[in-house]
Amino acid sequence: MGRKKKKTPSWIDVKRNLKGFNKDQLLELIGDLYRLSENNKEFSHARFSLSEDPLKSYKRIIQDAIHPYLEDNETLDIDRAEDAIKRYSKAIDDVKGEAELMVFFVECGNNxxxxxxxxxxxFYDSVLLMYEKAIQNVTELSPKEQKVFKExxxxIMDSASGIGWGYHDGLRELYYESFPDDH
Incomplete structure (x- = not known):
């Protein structure tokens, strides 16, 4: 007779336990989660708009991950940069902020x-994909808000002229497909 596999706890199980908590217990738990990791702190700060610039810490992560200083033996970590954008998106529903982080990601990669x-x-596939996502977010903004991002x-597209792997061609294609009036 085989052993029964234990079911992995899920959000439903956690929620069931939380329903019995009073306000003080919930605050204590949230405080513990806040202190547990930098990601949780960043999430809370972004969700509640607690910092002057909620994008600053996410931009620092992106900068460090996608434009490392190779002279200091820092390594390129595209996944970490992409994860920072995903975490910001989960913390707050802010298309303009997401667009800012995505464009910043591409600027860092390009630089x-x-x-x-x-x-x-x-590398170029990742940067091009983020460029495409950035354009998608930018097109959701008002024409006034789009202006700075389009510039x-x-x-980015202009500065990439001469870069190989079809990167510059990809940037041009994505840009002019989305903003044909700029051609």
Whole structure:
């Protein structure tokens, strides 16, 4: 006779336990979670708009992850940069803030390749995908809000001229498909 596998606890199980908590117990639990990790602190600060610039800590993570200083043996970590954007998106529903982080990601990636030369196909695919996502978010904004982002996206495209792996062509195609009036 085989052993029964234990069921992995789920959010439903946690929620069932939380229903019995009073306000003080919930606050204590939230405080424990807040102190548990930097990610939880960043999430709370963004969710409740507690910092002057809720994007600052996320931008720092993106900058460090996608434009590392190779001279200091720092490593490129695209997943970490993408994760920072996902965490911000979960913390707060802010299309403009997400667009800012996405454009910043692409600016950092673009600057990285301008600083260190050609990287590899996977790197450019990741940056192009983020450029596409950034454009999608920007197109959801009002025309007035789009203006600054479009200028930055265009600057990224212009500065990438001469970069290999079809990167510049990809940027141009994405930009002009989305903003044909700028052609």
């Amino acid at each position: 990285f390749t301008l600083s260190y030369g050609d990287i590899d196909d996977d 930055r996206l265009h600057e």
